[in-house]
Amino acid sequence: MSRRGAVEAPCIAPPRPRPDNPRMSETPSYRAGHVAVIGRPNVGKSTLINALVGAKVSIVSPRPQTTRHRLLGIATFPDGQLVLVDTPGIHRDFGKASATAMHRFMNRAARGALEGVDAALLVVQAGRWDDADALAYDTLAKAGLPVVLVVNQVDRVKDKAALLPYLAEVAQGREFAAVHPVSALKRKGLEALVKDVLALLPEQEALYPEDEITDRSQRFLAAELVREQLMRQLGDELPYATTVEIERFEQEGRLARIGAVIWVERDGQKAIVIGKGGERLREIGSKARVQMERLFGCKVFLETWVRVREGWSDDEAALRAFGYTE
Template sequence: MNSEAQRSGAVAVIGRPNVGKSTLVNALVGAKISITSNRPQTTRHRLLGIASFPGGQLQLVDTPGIHGEQGKRSGKAMNRMMNRAARGALEGVDAAVLVVEAGRWDAEDGLAFEALRDAGLPVVLVVNQVDKVKDKGSLLPFIAKVSEGREFAAVHPLSALKRKGLESLVETLLGLVPEAPPMYAEDEITDKSQRFLAGELVREQLMRQLGEELPYATTVEIEKFEEEPSPKAGVMYRIDAVVWVERDGQKAIVIGKGGERLREIGSRARQQMERLFDAKVFLQTWVRVREGWSDNEAALRELGYHD
């Protein structure tokens, strides 16, 4: 690869739920633009992360995890929409990254690979979370088994969380995109608005702080996002966020005893917003009930979900 030639292109980041796709995108971009948690299906939207390097720019398309339709808690319509969003991310990209968990390959990993193969894209296999593998000698046999009968442009074992192994991955990906000038300015990190990111940061705290089932029945809508001058901080944002649930009992759980849980969710989300926006944030949160929103495609679109 000519080191002087600038390269620029789009790369889809694909995989089953909860393998670290968003963590990888955040690590490559160098900023937190995709929310993360230890729960599957944290990512519900297709999101562009813009990663600029001396050799070029990668437009990384972070996607919901590709999964089967059975046994999921996020609602049938939500499932269908997320799968369509993930598969739609393959249109118009130059290459794809298939993220898998080190030591684990199951039917949903195979489903993701088949989607990439059918799209005719060069596929880079990223074996993530190698820092959690105690027996490092098991990695090579695992990679050999996964690669049997499947064609990969390259294989990169790495740890997105620890930011280890990223340099060689970047070099590989830049080699797979065309010679072209950057599509975005060097200081741009995503195509999403601050309003969208604010809603995602509130939803991240719902995913992180609520019980096993409830996060899948919640979503967040930003009703107000206003910028005003601040004598101390330069800029302050006033944000009103509504947490939507499907039943009254869920509303009580999100609010918590004396409003304690909702205050904690709001406080942690506000801290993340201030870090990301580099500004003072005044955040107010409410919880409201809308029955069956997660299995109603019209309601999903009203709440900002697209495929």
């Protein structure tokens, strides 16, 4: 998708702010490459990618495993281009026979993020380092990639002096190309991060046109924005039993008409998503529509339906039909 819009709805999205990145004399040559963004679930990987790209290309919610697909966020600066690979979080249960088809798909997507990349960002939560973080680091180290440690959410740390011993402990026995405390949400510390990551990339021309922000279409992004609201508004388990399929995406002048189907696995789940008198479904649709208009830069008429397909999350054919492909 470009800032001029995709085939389905050629709306002109307004420019988004990005980190300031004046031309750097230390790296006069243009650099570009793929950068995997890795970390345990819910450390702010998608928020970081959106901040660097300057547009919402990856959905965000407080729930782990919000990201299901591998997608590219394309951030272009005067000195280079970062092609950021957003993936599901890394887990220890790779390859478990008991995992559902959905879990196996997400694990493959996470592993595939390391194929053909030039560097990696290991995103962790400030003040916290656990076995899942260590697993993510070990995965990157085995791949032989230069790793930049991104310590996110530093705005939540009241005692900034406590970060120094934390950083020293994390770095002990591990090799990082650079370490950057940042706040992706508040866009703090990103300029220095961009500079150091660009320095790790090969000298070459941009891999994508300057106005491209993702490799995904508006149809895909529309489905994700509806799913984001499901993740935000439903209970602990139900969001993981839902997926979204876009049945219609039509352009009428400056209006995009979008029809979205929310798939669940049981009739009882359908009733919960719809809510009393359809109230919850209307709220999901209303908030998703606002996000679509903000991203696509045009008016959106969004219709939503809820349908049941039993066991879709453990059905390889159903996953392919719903767009979960490698």
